[in-house]
Amino acid sequence: MAMDAEKDKPLPPSFDDNAKTENNNNNDQQPDLDQDLPQNHEVDSPSSRGPPSDADSKPGNDNGSEIKAEEELAEIKLEEESSPLPPDLNKVSEEIDQYISLLSSTSKNDDQPTQPDLPIFVEQFINLVVAKIDNYDSGDSPVRWSRLTDEDSASFLEAVDRVSSLSNALSQFSSEEKYAYSINSIGGVLQRAMSYVEEEFKSLLEDYKINNSDQSNNTRNDAKLKQSKSSISKEESDQNPHPESSPAKESNIPGYSEETLSSLIRLSNFMITGGYETECCQEYFVVRRNALEESIHKLGFEKYSIDDVHKMQWESLEREIEAWIKTFKQCAMVQLSSERKLSGTIFSDHPSISESLFGSLSHGVLIQLLNFAEAVALTKRAAEKLFKFLDIYEALRDVLSEIDNLFSEEEWVKEIKTEASMIRSLLGETMISIFNEIENSIKSDTGKNTVPGGAVHPLTKYTMNYLEYACEYKETLEQVFREHQKIERADSATGSEFDYNSQTQNHNNEKVKQSPLQAQIIKIMDLLDANLEGKAKLYKDHALSSIFMMNNGRYILKKIRGCNEINSLMGDTWYRRKSSDLRQYHKGYQRETWGKLLSCLNPEGLSVNGKVSKPLLKERFKSFNTMFDEIHKTQSNWVVGDEQLQSELRVSISQMVIPAYRSFLGRYSQVFTPGRQTEKYVKFQPEDIETYIDELFDGNARKKP
Incomplete structure (x- = not known):
């Protein structure tokens, strides 16, 4: 049959879809779509003609041989002229559309008892499409979608x-x-x-990973694009009749050029409308999930199990927390916004798919x-x-607030907010504990x-130092204590709850309202005072x-005055x-030390009988000298680290001792x-006394001459 003849005839290795065929007798007549479907046309083949006669091949007849050769050449020429040219894709496509x-408009239950055989142009069309696919998807070296011209890609789709x-x-x-x-x-x-389209869709998506080597700037620059383009093989370049003369323009979506986004949009729409929505979404989700995880890794965050975290030394865990905070803020406030823009762009004709994919990706990474x-x-x-x-608490509070503002309509946000809460x-609860x-x-x-x-x-x-550092988080701690004011007190004999939102009395017996954090800090300070009194x-x-x-x-006072936050809490x-x-x-x-000295x-x-007793006076001077020597020896080893307090003590001692000694001596x-x-x-x-007083409280006694 002619259909078999067409099937056996090999297609040319390349062809122009827009070329017009000539002298194609099989396609001169269009099928009548109102009548029965057209039947296969019989096409003459070389095998349909009989062999040459014996008369034409008798030996010794030179003229006959020449005539025979001429006839054979004419027959071959006639045969070539009568053979049909390769079918034209555009022409066959028109027939397919009509078909x-x-x-x-035809139902299986129509009056026709039997459906006709498939017309030959169906097989022709399929063979032409297979040839087109072979041109693009050739085994290990498929033609990349980014190398196709708009005309080629449109024709293929x-x-x-x-x-x-x-x-x-x-x-x-x-x-x-x-x-x-x-x-x-x-x-x-x-x-x-569709497998080829799916693979090219994935390849274009993964182009983000190939060119995103710098996390600080995750947009592809022109130089990288040129380098990527130059790595394409010459064979592939030859297949593209319109090579790019300039780099792809960057889009406002980090990681992808405008050209790449345009291709991704076309391919995604094609797959979805062609019934391959599941495959399209799966490829998108996997590639973008990997891209997000790669970005997280580049920010320094590693994925650990709960057991890993609990076994980690605190110094190591501190570093991981710092990386987590940086990653959490960057991911939630920057990358998710870009991710939403990306999915919204690629699936702009399918908003429900865009939201679903973005929600799944965001939910997973968060x-x-x-x-x-x-x-x-x-x-x-x-x-x-x-x-x-506190750092983690603040990050959760701030980032979740930002997420709520940006994506409040998304269903996945509710679960994230619940988990974060x-x-x-x-x-x-841990911080209050x-x-x-x-x-x-x-x-x-x-x-x-x-x-x-x-x-x-x-x-x-x-x-x-602990309280000073803690009060740098004053607003956050106030929030923590407001939200967790009542906890079971470990020091309560009855196990009752302690209300941090309490009142205290000042020296005038007036009740003063205290914030929960203020009450906590004052309580710690009171406990510290009591402890120090015991140690004294x-x-x-x-x-x-x-x-x-x-x-x-x-x-304590110096620390409080030096920290506005704790100073405002103490009052x-x-x-x-x-x-x-x-x-x-x-x-x-002064009373314990210098009061006794001044008694000398x-x-x-x-005076005895109005006259100074020399023995008593000698005893007084000896007592003063001995006592002062002992004070100097002892208190030179005492330590007053605060320079202002040290100066105040020395000045007060000098003002108390030197005038009295000078008067007594005179x-x-x-x-x-x-x-x-x-x-x-x-x-x-008196000058010696002043010098020795200035040597007190420096922790390093000097032996007097």
């Missing part, structure tokens, strides 16, 4: 679309045995074409990040973790070892006990009360015989 229209329409039109006759083979063949061609935050929140609580917990609750443990650690610090020289106690330094009693020297309290008190009333306490310790120190300079009892020094006696009992001049 599809006829099939669409139009041909495949026509195959899809033909397949759909013939599907109503799938039970007809004589159609089964053709329907399966057409389905196979469609599957192969859940992965939230899982890490949850694992951190469930680690064993410790005071040093407070600040990283749960993690914030875990963190909030940490403050509770700080209280307990202060109360339990009952060591019996004193700090040498009455210096600032390590507990004071740790507590104040460990010093046998009451004067040193006062120095210890002054050192610690001044350190002026508390600060004045604490300053008053320090003045009392100062007075106690008291003139009472020195009044009674002439009683002694000038010379050795005076030198023996008057050991110090």
